[in-house]
Amino acid sequence: MSQAISIEYPSVDLGGFPVQSLTAPILGQKLERAIDEKKQISLFFANTNFVVKCQDIRESILKSNCVITNDGVGLDIASLLLYKKKFPENLCGTDFVPQFLIDIKQKARVFLLGAKPGIADRAAKNMREHLGITVVGARDGYSQMQDIDKVINDINTSEANIVIVAMGNPLQEKWILDHQHSLNANIFMGVGALIDFLAGDKPRAPVVFRKLRLEWLYRLSLEPTRLLRRYTLDIGIFLALCLNAERNKSKWVEKHNEQ
Numbered sequence: 001m002s003q004a005i006s007i008e009y010p011s012v013d014l015g016g017f018p019v020q021s022l023t024a025p026i027l028g029q030k031l032e033r034a035i036d037e038k039k040q041i042s043l044f045f046a047n048t049n050f051v052v053k054c055q056d057i058r059e060s061i062l063k064s065n066c067v068i069t070n071d072g073v074g075l076d077i078a079s080l081l082l083y084k085k086k087f088p089e090n091l092c093g094t095d096f097v098p099q100f101l102i103d104i105k106q107k108a109r110v111f112l113l114g115a116k117p118g119i120a121d122r123a124a125k126n127m128r129e130h131l132g133i134t135v136v137g138a139r140d141g142y143s144q145m146q147d148i149d150k151v152i153n154d155i156n157t158s159e160a161n162i163v164i165v166a167m168g169n170p171l172q173e174k175w176i177l178d179h180q181h182s183l184n185a186n187i188f189m190g191v192g193a194l195i196d197f198l199a200g201d202k203p204r205a206p207v208v209f210r211k212l213r214l215e216w217l218y219r220l221s222l223e224p225t226r227l228l229r230r231y232t233l234d235i236g237i238f239l240a241l242c243l244n245a246e247r248n249k250s251k252w253v254e255k256h257n258e259q
Contacts, residue, residue: 011068012079012087013249015051015241016058019070019079023089027069028100034186035107035161042066042176042188045093048074048238049230053169055241060177069096073213074235078242090213093191094204097164101133109134111155111185113175114141114166115195123198136160141167152182162187166195 011018027043034041044050044061046068054061061068069091070076076086101108110133112120120138127133136158139145155163163185165172172190180188196202204210205218220227 012070012083012085013245014046014075014078014082015238016055016245017046017051017061017068019046019068019075019087021087022067022069022091024091024096024099027067027091027096028103030067031100031187032104032107035104038186040065040180040186040188042180042190044068044173044190045071045091045096045192046075047072048235050169050173051241052234052237054173057170057174057177061173064177072216074238076213078239081239082242082246092215093189094194094197095210097189097191097194098127098131098198101127101162102131105131105133108162109136109158109160110162110164111136111158111160112138112164112166112195113145113151114139114164114172115199115201116140117142117144119199119201120166120195122200123195126198126200148179152179156184160185162189164189164191164194166191166193168192 011020013019031041031043042064044054044066050071070079070087071090071092073090076090080086101110110127112124112135114120115123117140120140124135124138127135137154137160139151139154145151163176163180163183165175165188167175167190169190169192172192176188176190193202197204203222205215209215209218216231220231
């Protein structure tokens with residue numbers, strides 16, 4: 001098992017999660033260092049859905065050695081409302097992860113976990129053939145994940161140093177928290193729909209949508225039934241969680257200042 005690495009960065013508290021203010025180059029350097037030093041770190045991309053769905057495992061996340069980065073315009077809006085500042089860069093996992101893997105492809109050995117049967121295999125094939133990334137194994141998120149002991153053994157036998165988990169929030173984060181200490185890999189990433197995108201099973205939004213920070217709208221137009229709640233009711237829940245967490249923090253500060 002690799003030694004854990006504890007890393008702290010300037011952060012913004014949103015919904016009880018310390019979302020770190022990073023740029024892609026700095027984050028990439030920190031992750032690459034974990035590989036070089038054979039230490040462990042997990043990376044979670046916090047969009048509004050992450051903040052809402054991961055509340056039940058928030059304490060476990062906070063106790064773990066992880067980096068939580070901002071993904072999406074909703075995090076910027078909340079940060080502006082509460083702290084009058086934006087994040088320096090939008091660290092969307094769908095953009096950051098492939099570029100990071102390309103940048104360190106001489107040392108990266110990647111194992112894919114998640115998505116529907118066949119999709120992880122297609123993603124692995126595309127990553128090898130089109131991106132030049134060494135993918136040492138892939139398992140879907142269904143029948144191939146039933147025997148956890150076998151999955152852990154397969155990952156360790158493959159000598160993967162990066163494990164990419166695509167199961168959606170909060171399943172992917174919980175899987176990483178539950179199993180990373182049984183694994184020899186150095187980096188663990190919860191990546192949502194990234195494997196579907198890499199396999200070509202889901203299209204990315206056109207560049208103009210991404211530049212305008214409207215990729216969520218494009219995805220909603222493609223999957224309205226699945227995503228409608230996420231981009232309507234859950235946005236309200238997200239903002240309420242952020243406001244409530246900030247209110248509780250302020251009360252705690254006032255109480256301790258009075259003592």
